[in-house]
Amino acid sequence: MEFCDECGSMMKTEDGRWVCGSCGFEKSRDTEQEAAMTTTQGQEETELVDMSETDEEAIGPTTGARCPECGHDRARYEMKQIRAADESETRFFTCTECGHKWREDDH
Template identity: 70%
Template sequence: MNFCDECGSMMKADDSKWVCDGCGHEELRDETAEAAMTTTQGQEGNTVVDMSDVDESQVGPTVEQKCPECDETRTVRYEMKQIRSADESETRFFTCTECGYKWREDDH
């Protein structure tokens, strides 16, 4: 991937040159520089991870939390993920180790 020196837009490869979609600026391609670039080519597929042989204690951190399904304070596994914009807090995902119920919490 290459970025335009004129306007900063992403350029596209067109035979022996890079062409900017934004302003039309063109640059010659450099094979040596392109060989050092990291690509996503060949990384399109998702792989499934088999967790069936993993001990429950190795799946993630736990905390004492009231399970909405059991309606009692239980040990629950949790993980945090950034699923909204970076200026908002992470979403917490919980799984009850007793009944397997899953829920999430967001800061409002």
Template identity: 75%
Template sequence: MEFCDDCGSMMKTEGDMWLCSSCGAEKARSAESEEMAVTTQGQESSEVVDTSEVDVEDMGPTTGARCPECGNERAFYEMKQIRAADESETRFFTCTECEHKWREDDH
């Protein structure tokens, strides 16, 4: 991926050049720098992890979140970036009592 030096927009490849579709700037492609780039091509996709047989002590951190199902005041939590990088992370909760799962997003 390459960003335009003039306007900061993401550039696209066109033959041996990088082309900015916003301002029209062009930049020569470099095989050396593209070789160092990290891609997701060929990487394994993540899978759902089954935590049903994990001991409570090994589940991770807890917080004082109120379960919408049973009213318990404690939940395990995990934060993940599932939207654009300029938006806040999504918080995933699992009740320590009834194991109900829910999520919270900033709006």
């Protein structure tokens, strides 16, 4: 994957060159650099990890959030930045009782 030096948009390949679909900027492809890039093509999916015998503390933090599915009052959580950097993180919850997953955004 290559990004435009002019506008930062993702570029695509056309006739052996990188071309920006947003501003039209073009540059030559570097096959040595592209060979070092990591791609998902041809990769196999990883196996599921058995967490059944893992201590609760090792899995991650929990909080007193009520599950909308079963009503249990404990959930594991993690926070991720999925929007612009100037916006708050999104909290993802997983119920420790039923495994239901939901998210909470600040608006």
